[in-house]
Amino acid sequence: MRFVYLGIICVTCLLSAPVFAQALVGSMRAGAASSQVIDSVSADLESITIDQAIAQAIEKNLGLIAERFNVPIAQARVVTARLKPNPIFSLEAGHLNYPITPTFNNDHAGGPNEFAIRTDFVFERGGKRDRRIDVAEASRSAVEFHLLDAVRTLTLSVQTAFVDVLEAKANLALAVDSLTTFDDIVSVNTVRVKNGDLAEVELIRTQVAQVQFENTVRQAQLQVATARGRLQLLLGRTITDRVVDASGEMRRDEVPIGLPTLTEQASARRPDLLAQRREQARSQSELRLQLANGVVDYTIGAEYRRQEGASSFANLLGFFFSTNLPIFNRNQGEVARATQEQLQTDTKLRSLEAMVQNDVQVAFLRYSNAQTTLGRVEGALVDRARRVRQITEYSYRRGEANFLEFLDAQRAYNEAMETYNAARAEFARSRYGIDAATGATASASTGTAP
Numbered sequence: 001m002r003f004v005y006l007g008i009i010c011v012t013c014l015l016s017a018p019v020f021a022q023a024l025v026g027s028m029r030a031g032a033a034s035s036q037v038i039d040s041v042s043a044d045l046e047s048i049t050i051d052q053a054i055a056q057a058i059e060k061n062l063g064l065i066a067e068r069f070n071v072p073i074a075q076a077r078v079v080t081a082r083l084k085p086n087p088i089f090s091l092e093a094g095h096l097n098y099p100i101t102p103t104f105n106n107d108h109a110g111g112p113n114e115f116a117i118r119t120d121f122v123f124e125r126g127g128k129r130d131r132r133i134d135v136a137e138a139s140r141s142a143v144e145f146h147l148l149d150a151v152r153t154l155t156l157s158v159q160t161a162f163v164d165v166l167e168a169k170a171n172l173a174l175a176v177d178s179l180t181t182f183d184d185i186v187s188v189n190t191v192r193v194k195n196g197d198l199a200e201v202e203l204i205r206t207q208v209a210q211v212q213f214e215n216t217v218r219q220a221q222l223q224v225a226t227a228r229g230r231l232q233l234l235l236g237r238t239i240t241d242r243v244v245d246a247s248g249e250m251r252r253d254e255v256p257i258g259l260p261t262l263t264e265q266a267s268a269r270r271p272d273l274l275a276q277r278r279e280q281a282r283s284q285s286e287l288r289l290q291l292a293n294g295v296v297d298y299t300i301g302a303e304y305r306r307q308e309g310a311s312s313f314a315n316l317l318g319f320f321f322s323t324n325l326p327i328f329n330r331n332q333g334e335v336a337r338a339t340q341e342q343l344q345t346d347t348k349l350r351s352l353e354a355m356v357q358n359d360v361q362v363a364f365l366r367y368s369n370a371q372t373t374l375g376r377v378e379g380a381l382v383d384r385a386r387r388v389r390q391i392t393e394y395s396y397r398r399g400e401a402n403f404l405e406f407l408d409a410q411r412a413y414n415e416a417m418e419t420y421n422a423a424r425a426e427f428a429r430s431r432y433g434i435d436a437a438t439g440a441t442a443s444a445s446t447g448t449a450p
Contacts, residue, residue, distance in 0.1 A: 045245040050162045053235060053244070057158045058151060060236030067150045074140035081136035084129065085122040088301075092116035112309035118301055120320065126295030131288050138282035145275035152271055154234070156436040160429055161231040165246035167425035168227045172220035174417050178410060179213040181393070186210050188397070205403050251428040254371070259364050262438050266360045269439035273356050276349045283345040287338040294331035296324045356437075363437040367430035374423040377416075385416035 048056070058064060094114045186206045192198035228243055235244060255262070267273065303318035392409035395401035435441045 044242055046242040047245045047247040049248050050159065050246070053158050053162055053231065053246070054155055056235045057154055061154055061234060062236055064150055064154055065236075067147055070143045071140070071147060074136070074143040078133065078136040078140055081132035082129070085124065087122075088120040090116070090118040090120070092118065092305075112307040112314075114305060114307050116303055116305040118303040118318075118320075120299050120301035123298045123300065125297055126292035128289070128292045128295075128297075131285060131292045134285035135282055135289050138278055138285050142275045142278035142282060145271045145278060148271035149275060152436055152439060152441050155441040156432060158231070158234050159432040159441075161227065161234055162246045163250060163425050163428045163432070164227040165224065165231055166248070166250055166428075167421050168220065168224040169246070170421040170424075171418060172217070172224050174414060174421070175213065175217045175220040178414055179210070179217050181410070182206060182210045182213050185396075202403055205407075209407055250424045251431050252424075253431065255364075255367060255431070255434060259361065262364060262434065263357055263360050265440070266356050266438040267353070270356050270437075271439060273352055273439075276345075276352050280342075280345045280349050283338070283342040287335070287342050290331055290334040290338040294326070294335065296326050298323050359437045360434075363430065363433040367427075367434055370423065370427040370430040374427045377420050377423045381416050382420050385413045389413040 092115065094116070096113050186203070189198055189203045189206050193200050193203045228245065231246065232241070232244055237244070299320075299322045301320035301322075303316075303320065305316040305318060307314040307316065389409045389412070392401055392406045396403065396406040432441075
């Protein structure tokens with residue numbers, strides 16, 4: 001029964017060979033047109049390394065540029081906090097004659113005309129100015145660390161996108177290599193069919209496989225274009241700028257230290273953790289500021305007054321003192337708010353410390369798994385699949401192996417190489433993930449010591 005089905009399939013293929021060949025030609029032409037479209041989009045490429053990509057992203061990424069404005073804004077708040085209260089200047093002219101009825105006012109004057117100049121000074125008590133400066137400087141420091149954390153996050157995104165481009169290009173090269181092999185086989189089989197050395201159904205099979213690999217190439221080209229577009233966006237480029245292309249090799253260096261050391265490094269230099277610690281210091285300064293605001297201020301003034309009577313003049317001096325009576329409002333509400341915010345900040349810090357430790361542990365586990373996978377793929381899978389494909393292709397060209405055996409060997413080789421490319425990319429991502437989890441990327445980007 002099996003041989004009957006095979007016979008029917010072969011007869012059907014032979015009968016429909018002209019129609020199928022025409023469809024194959026149309027599909028091949030459409031594939032070529034699609035490839036030309038994708039190639040025309042990526043014809044003018046700017047090749048950059050990963051260090052250049054990170055530098056461009058830090059310089060031109062719009063989100064990071066917007067984040068940088070928070071630093072001068074925080075610095076302006078420090079300037080405001082350093083300012084002292086302005087003195088109050090008063091000018092007075094009193095007991096003047098009414099200008100509309102001067103005769104009546106002269107005959108019924110109520111008192112001499114008076115002119116006064118007065119200045120009042122506010123003396124802040126409780127160290128309010130120092131407390132304001134402490135709050136503003138702690139806020140500025142936290143903002144600077146938040147900027148470093150934005151750099152860390154952006155750097156990891158750029159590194160991941162860069163690896164995606166390299167992986168997509170490796171898969172594209174693999175697909176093009178497979179298509180080139182089948183193009184050569186189709187050319188050879190076409191000649192063999194014309195010479196009568198090969199059945200036409202064998203040529204049709206190779207042509208079908210050729211169309212399938214053409215579609216694989218188009219899909220791989222689309223993946224490359226998509227990965228380049230993501231990288232382009234992270235670098236702050238627009239659609240009118242040149243398309244960037246990743247160059248270089250995927251990262252392969254191993255982690256030289258263990259998990260405990262990595263956790264200590266993350267605790268010492270993770271920007272988000274350092275920013276939260278500065279937020280904790282700010283909340284403490286905020287509580288001290290609100291306690292100081294509950295202390296009343298003194299206002300001290302001095303006045304010079306001149307009186308001009310009908311027959312004499314007088315020059316007078318006056319001194320003044322005023323303050324609030326803290327009977328009802330002693331800033332109790334703001335003190336309670338600052339107290340609760342301090343407790344909230346302490347809780348957020350403990351939560352973030354636990355999250356950072358978990359990030360490092362997960363990143364290290366991911367790295368260990370990627371390292372093991374890559375080692376097994378390199379040692380046991382790639383070379384064997386390559387040898388099987390070479391042997392099977394050689395045997396097929398000599399007529400010692402059938403097409404299905406060669407096709408299975410080619411697909412197994414492609415799957416093995418795709419697995420190898422994915423393992424290399426995952427290992428590179430895991431290394432960059434460890435750098436991000438420990439804060440090494442932020443230190444390297446800013447040039448500061450770990």
